[in-house]
Amino acid sequence: SWKWVLAPIILYVFERILRVWRARQKVVVTKVVMHPARVLELQMQKKGFRMEVGQYIFINCPAISLLEWHPFTLTSAPEEDFFSIHIRAAGDWTERLIDTFQQQKLEMPRIEVDGPFGTASEDVFQYEVAMLVGAGIGVTPFASILKSIWYKFQQSDQTLKTKKIYFYWLCRDTGAFAWFNDLLASLEQKMAESGKADFLTYRLFLTGWD
Ligand SMILES: Cc1cc2nc3c(=O)[nH]c(=O)nc-3n(C[C@H](O)[C@H](O)[C@H](O)COP(=O)(O)OP(=O)(O)OC[C@H]3O[C@@H](n4cnc5c(N)ncnc54)[C@H](O)[C@@H]3O)c2cc1C
Structure with a gap:
C-alpha cells in the first residue's frame, strides 16, 4: 500500500x-x-x-x-x-x-x-451576447475581459464573435467607480468611433453611502 x-x-x-x-x-x-x-x-x-x-x-x-x-x-x-x-x-x-x-x-x-x-474566461468571446455581473472588487476579471475586447476591436480580430455586452457592477462606495472610469470611457469612445455605440451597455449600482 x-x-x-x-x-x-x-x-x-x-x-x-x-x-x-x-x-x-x-x-x-x-x-x-x-x-x-x-x-x-x-x-x-x-x-x-x-x-x-x-x-x-x-x-x-x-x-x-x-x-x-x-x-x-x-x-x-x-x-x-x-x-x-x-x-x-x-x-x-x-x-x-x-x-x-x-x-x-x-x-x-x-x-x-x-x-x-485558473481557467481562462476566453469563452466569452465565442458568444454574440455576454452579460457580466460583478460586485465590488469582484469586477477584476471583467477589467481584463473588457480591455481584451478593446484590443481585439483595435486589431480587427476575427476570433471576436461578441456583438453585445451587458455589464452590471454593484458597489458600496462611489470611489470604487473611479478605478474603471477611464477604461469604460475609452471603450465607449472607441465603440462610438467604430459605429458600434450600442456594443456595450453598462449599469453601475451604488448600494451604500459611507
Ligand atoms: C481566486 C481569488 C481571486 C481574488 N482576486 C482578488 C482581487 O483581484 N482583488 C482583491 O482585492 N482581492 C482578491 N481576492 C481576495 C484576496 O485574496 C483577499 O482579500 C486577501 O487575500 C485578504 O488577505 P488579508 O490577510 O489582507 O485579509 P484577511 O486577514 O485574510 O481578511 C480577509 C477578510 O476576512 C475578515 N476576517 C479576518 N479575520 C476575521 C475573523 N477572525 N473574524 C471575522 N472576519 C475576519 C477580514 O475583515 C476581511 O474582510 C481574491 C481571492 C481569490 C480566492
Whole structure:
C-alpha cells in the first residue's frame, strides 16, 4: 500500500519545488497606482509570463511575510506587455502591503509571483451576447475581459464573435467607480468611433453611502 501513498507524495513535492522555482523568478514592478477606496494597482513584468483573461496569480511580499501567499485576479489583458492586479484593503496583509507601497517611494518592495492559475474566461468571446455581473472588487476579471475586447476591436480580430455586452457592477462606495472610469470611457469612445455605440451597455449600482 506504500506505493499508493508514495506516488501522490512525489507529485506533491514536485509541485512544491516547481512553485518555489517559479516564485523565485524576478518580477519587476513597473507601475504603482493608488486608486480611491484604498485599492492598490500593481503593474508588473516577469520573463516568460503568459496569461489568459479571467486567470489569477498568487503574490508574496517577503518584506511583509515570507510564507503568506495571496490570490489576486489579473486585471490586464493578454495583449498588454505587462500584467496587473488591483488589491483592495481587506485584512492585515493587504493593509500592510498597501502601506508598504505608499511609504516606499524610491525602492520598490520585492514581490514574488506564482501563476497564473485558473481557467481562462476566453469563452466569452465565442458568444454574440455576454452579460457580466460583478460586485465590488469582484469586477477584476471583467477589467481584463473588457480591455481584451478593446484590443481585439483595435486589431480587427476575427476570433471576436461578441456583438453585445451587458455589464452590471454593484458597489458600496462611489470611489470604487473611479478605478474603471477611464477604461469604460475609452471603450465607449472607441465603440462610438467604430459605429458600434450600442456594443456595450453598462449599469453601475451604488448600494451604500459611507
Ligand atoms: C481566486 C481569488 C481571486 C481574488 N482576486 C482578488 C482581487 O483581484 N482583488 C482583491 O482585492 N482581492 C482578491 N481576492 C481576495 C484576496 O485574496 C483577499 O482579500 C486577501 O487575500 C485578504 O488577505 P488579508 O490577510 O489582507 O485579509 P484577511 O486577514 O485574510 O481578511 C480577509 C477578510 O476576512 C475578515 N476576517 C479576518 N479575520 C476575521 C475573523 N477572525 N473574524 C471575522 N472576519 C475576519 C477580514 O475583515 C476581511 O474582510 C481574491 C481571492 C481569490 C480566492
